[in-house]
Amino acid sequence: MSFASDLPIQNFIRDFSQAAQSQGWSVEVERPIGGFIPDLTVEGPRGGTVVVDVQTGEGSVHFGTIAQLSSARAAIEAVEPLPVGVVLLTSDLVAEAVSGAAHELGVAVVNVDFEIEHLGRALVRRLLTDEFGMLDDVKQEFGPVDRDDESKDERA
Amino acid sequence: MPEFAPHTRLRGVIRQVRAQLQINHDTFGPSEVASALANTFGVFHDPTVLRSSATFSADHAKWQQLVAFATESPDYRLICYTVMNTQLQAVVEPTHGSLPTGCQAAWDGIRGSLKKKKPRLEVARLIDSMTNRELFHGSDGFTSHASTLEVLSLVSITVLTIVYLVVAAATFAKDEVDTLLLGAIPALLSGLVALVVAWRLHRKGKIRWSSK
Numbered sequence: 220m221s222f223a224s225d226l227p228i229q230n231f232i233r234d235f236s237q238a239a240q241s242q243g244w245s246v247e248v249e250r251p252i253g254g255f256i257p258d259l260t261v262e263g264p265r266g267g268t269v270v271v272d273v274q275t276g277e278g279s280v281h282f283g284t285i286a287q288l289s290s291a292r293a294a295i296e297a298v299e300p301l302p303v304g305v306v307l308l309t310s311d312l313v314a315e316a317v318s319g320a321a322h323e324l325g326v327a328v329v330n331v332d333f334e335i336e337h338l339g340r341a342l343v344r345r346l347l348t349d350e351f352g353m354l355d356d357v358k359q360e361f362g363p364v365d366r367d368d369e370s371k372d373e374r375a
Numbered sequence: 376m377p378e379f380a381p382h383t384r385l386r387g388v389i390r391q392v393r394a395q396l397q398i399n400h401d402t403f404g405p406s407e408v409a410s411a412l413a414n415t416f417g418v419f420h421d422p423t424v425l426r427s428s429a430t431f432s433a434d435h436a437k438w439q440q441l442v443a444f445a446t447e448s449p450d451y452r453l454i455c456y457t458v459m460n461t462q463l464q465a466v467v468e469p470t471h472g473s474l475p476t477g478c479q480a481a482w483d484g485i486r487g488s489l490k491k492k493k494p495r496l497e498v499a500r501l502i503d504s505m506t507n508r509e510l511f512h513g514s515d516g517f518t519s520h521a522s523t524l525e526v527l528s529l530v531s532i533t534v535l536t537i538v539y540l541v542v543a544a545a546t547f548a549k550d551e552v553d554t555l556l557l558g559a560i561p562a563l564l565s566g567l568v569a570l571v572v573a574w575r576l577h578r579k580g581k582i583r584w585s586s587k
Binding site for chain 2: 249254255256272274277278279281282283284286287288289290292293294314315316317320323324
């Protein structure tokens, strides 16, 4: 998707980048990697990589998008030494069959509302620490989730 | 805030493009959809097609278990996935032909297969496989065909002619309405003909592509 002129998504990127950077991760926008150009590439201090594709306003998620992301991961893993996590962030409808295929292929589909304030910070914690387990080795680099901070995000 | 990568980084890279179609239809089971597609395209589902697909080859073994129908012709490769009993998604990739032509052929085939189930092309998109971004948007809807510059110009002429006729018949040409109408026939018909052509393109399921 193109988010260059989309203000909520620009805000999300800023929020996400700041939160990830505060955890020692680096975030790059549209960085070519392994023959692909994901919307965001997040790299951990020890080399773990998560690529994030953002999709909004397309109605529903297509299985071709999932196939492409899984293919991108294989290509990126060929040039990156550590396993690569792939995330599709979308505000579009995700049909059960599509999310099932994504699960089967190891693509994390996160259904979000881009209007939510502090989404970036909440998402960094979800992606890189708790739920997806895509970067198990990376968990050690984070302390326990700050529950106070979490409840602040939920209120927001 | 991270910087956006300069486009110069993309120079010299061969971009691959695929089409993604989403079709809604009346209730029809996945196995029935697969069998209807096989009947229309005249070939059996060929899961080995996934191996040669740029999009699916990395995980072709898993996709072989998931997709409903896959086939390949000299012009295009078609891979279909039943999302639910009322929705089918398809990916079209070019083999040796042009992608829009392949897309049209694929949609014609799918329309034929699901004819009794009222298939509707919800959306077609040409996607840059490198960035997953939409390049062109396709639709076979009447509005899509009727909103071209050519059709709108002709319809505008017809509308203006009608306004002119009404004013003229009520004022300076009261006594020559018949002559006035005869002279206006070509202008009146042009807009109508343009709308009929747009309607026929819509009925034939012709996809019209436009950039976003």
